[in-house]
Amino acid sequence: MPVQNAKLSPLRYPGSKAILTNYISSVLEENYLTDCTIVEPYAGSAVVSLALLESLVAEKAILVERDPLVYSFWQSVFNHTYLLIEKIYNLPITIDTWNAFQIYRKCDNISSHTVVDLGLAGLFYNRTNFSGILKAGPLGGHNQSSQYKIDCRFNKHNIISQIERLSKFKNRVEVFFGDAMEFLKQNKKNFLKGNFFLYADPPYYLKGKSLYRYWYEHKEHKALAKFLLSSNCNWLVSYDDHAEIRKMYSNEISLIPVYFDYSLTSPRRERELLISNLALPPIAFCHENLQPITTA
Template identity: 40%
Template sequence: MINRNISPLRYPGGKVALFDVLRATIYANKAQGCTYVEPFAGGAGAGVKLLAEGHVDRIIINDRDRAIYSFWKSVLNRTEAFIDRLMTVELTISEWERQRDIYRNPGRRSQIDLGFAAFFLNRCNRSGIIVKAGPIGGLEQKGKWKLDARFNREGLASRVREIASFEDRVEVLGVDAEDLMRQLKTRAQSESLFAYADPPYYVKGKALYLNHYHDDDHKRFARLMCSSDQFAWVMTYDDVPRIRELYARMNLRSFRLRYSAHHDSHEGSELFISPPHVVLPLDIAEGLECRKRNAGR
């Protein structure tokens, strides 16, 4: 068993913490050795760990954000060139500003330029928030932690190489999540699939994601997911009344997930959503509820 996060990306509320839940649910539904799919992959922490430990045979990493898509494609297809940049890039505010400009103005930038910019900002920004966060330590670098606090070159290079070693078992897509889920309904006829969806938060999505959802988007995606009984899937969302309303016919369990954003480390209330046709192991279900009770003490 691998007791560390393999993904080179940092995400506030990153769901690698749910790895045990996802692994147990995969086995409970006899989906081991399946193709595991993350339609809103981001850092894909759980997915790459499931693959590395041999619980699934293949993974599909999908992210509509062109920069995140470019990061994953570069890690797999331009591995050594990406690592060369990782090992030699200057960790200065002037370089941070240059990488931020690439991310904000992608234009005709190459895939590796854009992918590395996303990676650089993710590692050097507060809490890994790419879109609206500033650099660790501030622009004047007077904070307790500096720009290089989360940029362990050797460790990150090792993660990149490890993921690249699975290149023939990782499919990277940059399509709309709804389109991908529709495709899975067809693929499920000839392929064992398990999907884990972690859509943009309903309340704070605009502040965290480049491609955030509006209410109509959440509603449309809920309608699609609630009709996806061709394959096993689970989902996490922020625990708010509107999401409970949209997924009222599904199994809903509230849990607490500790995360850090903008120097504020706290527990956020989340929903673990599963459809009636998916078996959730009893100990896992009780564990999620236990997290909820303990968080309230």
């Protein structure tokens, strides 16, 4: 079933998995998992879950996010929609706002400020920082002396339209704040009781520390692999193609290396891995920027 994902998520992420949505839809169909509840323990842009919800491939979605700004954004989208929209409408997209919002960027929890203020800050930094990286600097630099200014990717009309579109899923989405591994361990038995599909897109193994505010060390990547490989739930994980990741999942028969075409600073091609305990169909015409690697 073709999945429409264009401009669905208001959040920008390096290595966006939007190009995977059609393929994951085919994985669900191949394994008789349509109408499932999709669980994303590393929600980020949540574009895969949102696209599958909108196309009715998935019935419900569970989003888990450790970053308080990203969690608060999604919580605000689905549960405080019009207050968030009002704040976006009235928000000055300036370097002064960027500096003033530092108080939110320093938060490590969700109890210090209102969820909408934290969510607004998460959206603001995502749309005004280099490549959508929350820990990065502002587009245009602190002096705003470059060609592209801080507001060049903050189209309020488009963002508000996206939020209104997504708010229609509010009764089909649950959002949780916390550590992905803790959530998975606590709910391991629940995943076996219903029609669940776990899609994990953890921080990159090699560049995670430079891209995300919350990243994994080697032992944490290994703990995720141990959990997945010992679990009987239906799962698929996407990773940067690294020898250590291949080693962790060496006993998993469904491993497909693919090329992703996407841009951080300039268009380039990256190798990534799709790994699953499900039967993975061939990658064919799912997206023009997703290509199989014939020799792993």
